[in-house]
Amino acid sequence: MNSQLEIKFINKCLKYIYSLCFLLVTLSGNGENGKAVVYLVAFHLFFVMFVWSYWMTIFTSPASPSKEFCLSNSEKERYEKEFSQERQQEILRRAARDLPIYTTSASKTVRYCERCQLIKPDRAHHCSACDMCILKMDHHCPWVNNCVGFSNYKFFLLFLFYSLLYCLFVATTVLQYFIKFWTLCRRKSTESCPKNELTDTRAKFHVLFLFFVSTMFFISVLSLLSYHCWLVGKNRTTIGK
Structure with missing residues (x-):
């Protein structure tokens, strides 16, 4: 429905x-x-x-991560040019050092949203219905x-x-x-x-x-x-x- x-x-x-x-x-x-x-x-x-x-x-309106969690244009270019996941993680870890908070997955990789091109803070998730990352997302309610x-x-x-x-x-x-x-x-x-x-x-x-x-x-x-x-x-x- x-x-x-x-x-x-x-x-x-x-x-x-x-x-x-x-x-x-x-x-x-x-x-x-x-x-x-x-x-x-x-x-x-x-x-x-x-x-x-x-x-x-x-x-x-649902709250999304602030602009400081977004990669800079130069970081985006370097990230997109790299095909190695280890190199991409190095770029993300370097960018995440100055952030107030960020989270890693079970494999110790920095959580990154390819769609929004930002580093996800704690409990932030991408909503496919809203097409954006939501802070402390609980669920999308139809x-x-x-x-x-x-x-x-x-x-x-x-x-x-x-x-x-x-x-x-x-x-x-x-x-x-x-x-x-x-x-x-x-x-x-x-x-x-x-x-x-x-x-x-x-x-x-x-x-x-x-x-x-x-x-x-x-x-x-x-x-x-x-x-x-x-x-x-x-x-x-x-x-x-």
Whole structure:
């Protein structure tokens, strides 16, 4: 699936959930205006924080190594003319002496990106989707169409956290309507249902769908957030675990 399509899919889901939750609270309050106001305030609070962290994750540009990690023009020419890996490593080691930090591979060779023509600092990796080296790259996330790394990892964690709270709130608040609609409104006649209850099959389907989708996303986001909290605690990344 294309990343742009995935973002559009999430935006469509957000619009659907927002409109349906608003409809449920306003139509099914059954006179409990105070309860409906509390639900709407809490819902909008979680919704705004969720959308803010989501868009910050998308639009925060991934950080790349500074220019000091790039080879000079003369060093690039010498490096490209050499066919011996040992000679190439000598050029890289000489250029890396003045750098604040650089890393070597298991074979003690200086990590160098042929595509970006720079010496990779610690935890920097080249992303083929972004076509650039990313500082402390964790992974390329198609759901945000961006690399998750040094510059936006905080927003990514906040995005997971507020997603978890958002899904939990939606699931718990919809559950009561899910039970109410499927226990009190079994008859087709509207006279047998309490006032302001949604009686048609289509409304029940939306409630059922919203409850199971929010529950499913809650479970998946919980596992993902737990995994990344474990990575943070161990000072690791998904690539470098």
